[in-house]
Amino acid sequence: MGIGAEERLILEDYLRERGQKMTRPRETVLEAFLKLERHVTAEELFAAAQRLDPSIGQATVFRTIKLLADAGLAREACPDEGARRYEHSYKHEHHDHLVCLGCGAIVEFKDPAIERAQDAIYVKYGYRPSNHRLELEGYCPVCAKKKVGV
Amino acid sequence: MGIGAEERLILEDYLRERGQKMTRPRETVLEAFLKLERHVTAEELFAAAQRLDPSIGQATVFRTIKLLADAGLAREACPDEGARRYEHSYKHEHHDHLVCLGCGAIVEFKDPAIERAQDAIYVKYGYRPSNHRLELEGYCPVCAKKKVGV
């Protein structure tokens, strides 16, 4: 069983349910995405997909990453001032991000106390929860040293 | 003492320190901003400023709202899928946002437990804190009712 077989099936099911088709370009984008274990922009994904198939178009990458997100295989995370970024969603639990403003290093974390407190906020105001985004910005130990006193 | 006198002085000091000048357009944008007690886009601010002075240019609004942010009078908050939004910062403490995906209603809240837990994360990973962004999305009581079962 090849890499990404499970994800491929998920995408196929998702497409079939909606009368859409599994195509070669979509396979290519999925494969490129699964190989990139990072928070990736559409442009980076486009470059990776082109390495697998130079004939692939940019528009297709934008369209497909959205499909992957709808299908539950990808999820938006860590927008990069201007560009969206996506990360794996399938078998990758929700988490928050601590990002270094100096070098871009990203720590992924999940704090039960924070998650619980957020749920309490929803309850307090009678809102039905959908999703949340928590991003902590700062300077990693290395970059903090470089900017002493700033 | 007119409305916004304090803020005006803050802006003047900020500009003087950097060899920049207090100008009529900047006054106009500040006045328009202070009157808008909401999370506002540059475009909305532009419209409001034009009502005060039809000759004002859009570029000036973009430039000035950034100045206000640097000067500590404004702060980015609640980006509106595509466009930045700004809110008052002077004498308006940090807070997080709970936003309704149905009608756009925004609840501002501050949870000491969450803030504390966030600080702990910074400590745990040795990061120097800069700022953080927490946004809870969901459906307000009214909109939740309209979408029962969705």
Place this chain on the structure above:
DNA sequence: AAGAGTATGATAATCATTATCAATACGATT
């Protein structure tokens, strides 16, 4: 193999924001 309908890639269009630049306004100094 054929047909109906979806997907593709190239390209143009959007939208928010920024850069450019000649003309103008500030404000310190005289």
Place this chain on the structure above:
DNA sequence: AATCGTATTGATAATGATTATCATACTCTT
């Protein structure tokens, strides 16, 4: 109050990410 060196302005073009268009190509079921 007039002068002068700079900073600022508004109009406009440019940018960058994303989306829309559309003629052609592909999928998948029959």
